[in-house]
Amino acid sequence: MDRALTTALAREQRAFLGRQRPAWAPHLDAVRSFLGQGLREARGPALVLGAGSGLEVPWFLAPPGTVGWDADPWSRVLTLLRHRRWAPWVFQDLTGGLDELWATALRTARQPWSGRVRATRAASRRLAGLVASLDPSAAPLRAWIAERRPGTILAANVMGQFGVQAQRTVERAFRGFSPWTDEEEDPLDAALRGWTARAVAAFLGVLGASGADLWLVHDRGVLFGDATLSLGPPAEPWTAQLISEVPLEAEDPLGGVDVLRALPGRSAERHQRWLWTVAPGQVHVMEALRFRATGPDPES
Numbered sequence: 001m002d003r004a005l006t007t008a009l010a011r012e013q014r015a016f017l018g019r020q021r022p023a024w025a026p027h028l029d030a031v032r033s034f035l036g037q038g039l040r041e042a043r044g045p046a047l048v049l050g051a052g053s054g055l056e057v058p059w060f061l062a063p064p065g066t067v068g069w070d071a072d073p074w075s076r077v078l079t080l081l082r083h084r085r086w087a088p089w090v091f092q093d094l095t096g097g098l099d100e101l102w103a104t105a106l107r108t109a110r111q112p113w114s115g116r117v118r119a120t121r122a123a124s125r126r127l128a129g130l131v132a133s134l135d136p137s138a139a140p141l142r143a144w145i146a147e148r149r150p151g152t153i154l155a156a157n158v159m160g161q162f163g164v165q166a167q168r169t170v171e172r173a174f175r176g177f178s179p180w181t182d183e184e185e186d187p188l189d190a191a192l193r194g195w196t197a198r199a200v201a202a203f204l205g206v207l208g209a210s211g212a213d214l215w216l217v218h219d220r221g222v223l224f225g226d227a228t229l230s231l232g233p234p235a236e237p238w239t240a241q242l243i244s245e246v247p248l249e250a251e252d253p254l255g256g257v258d259v260l261r262a263l264p265g266r267s268a269e270r271h272q273r274w275l276w277t278v279a280p281g282q283v284h285v286m287e288a289l290r291f292r293a294t295g296p297d298p299e300s
């Protein structure tokens with residue numbers, strides 16, 4: 001993965017960890033309990049995707065040989081410091097497409113001879129057209145799983161990051177200039193939503209085909225504003241579960257992908273949602289899903 005991207009990822013992770021965390025306790029209890037169960041019931045060494053610094057991952061429950069995967073170059077060391085566990089690690093981009101997106105955005109946003117930013121509407125539109133043809137296919141993850149065949153995979157709050165990383169990648173290429181236009185339906189924004197949907201669908205496709213036991217936690221929705229909010233009884237789509245007296249500004253970090261439908265042949269054995277106040281005025285609807293393995297037990 002390009003160094004500029006990994007450095008930026010590391011910076012974002014530090015900013016994430018530096019936030020005021022006392023209000024995170026209910027989220028951390030819920031996510032650690034869910035991922036902890038996944039590790040306790042793991043069929044052999046597990047694979048933890050989006051392992052980060054292990055804030056959400058109770059590594060003491062992980063079977064020996066459990067592998068962490070995170071593109072942040074500091075994630076493994078931070079996990080060692082937090083958990084005293086030097087786990088085998090993969091540092092690659094889970095989408096398999098960020099490098100290509102970065103190269104495409106650089107080519108479009110900067111003049112090749114001077115490196116000067118072309119902060120024009122035409123450059124944004126051209127990039128939007130090119131992004132539509134990019135295909136983040138999760139190739140590194142597919143290859144790794146085909147070779148190692150993990151019996152249990154945990155996706156630890158990473159899937160909702162794919163779209164955010166894509167946006168930041170494009171913004172970095174425009175180096176401080178906004179790539180967004182003031183049009184109601186910004187073409188670049190729409191193209192990146194498409195990119196995100198393809199990345200999430202490919203990622204889930206690889207997980208679904210792995211045959212492994214799956215424990216998935218992700219941002220199902222992100223809500224902005226100061227409205228008082230709660231969750232009603234389980235309902236689909238996720239927006240139907242929200243209870244608020246005022247209209248909400250909701251974003252879908254998964255680009256419109258319905259996780260349950262993206263895993264054909266699998267039905268969720270456990271399905272849970274909760275609210276996480278990440279910062280004042282920013283609430284995430286978290287979703288945890290457990291899917292039983294379809295492949296043979298690697299231990300037997």
Ligand SMILES: C[S@@+](CC[C@H](N)C(=O)[O-])C[C@H]1O[C@@H](n2cnc3c(N)ncnc32)[C@H](O)[C@@H]1O
Nearest residue numbers: 050051052053054055056071072093094156161
């Ligand atoms: C919200 S944090 C999850 C925190 C983590 N589960 C923990 O317990 O610390 C998302 C993590 O996903 C990683 N990440 C984001 N996009 C990624 C990508 N495309 N490939 C690999 N890792 C990625 C980030 O570096 C970050 O550590």
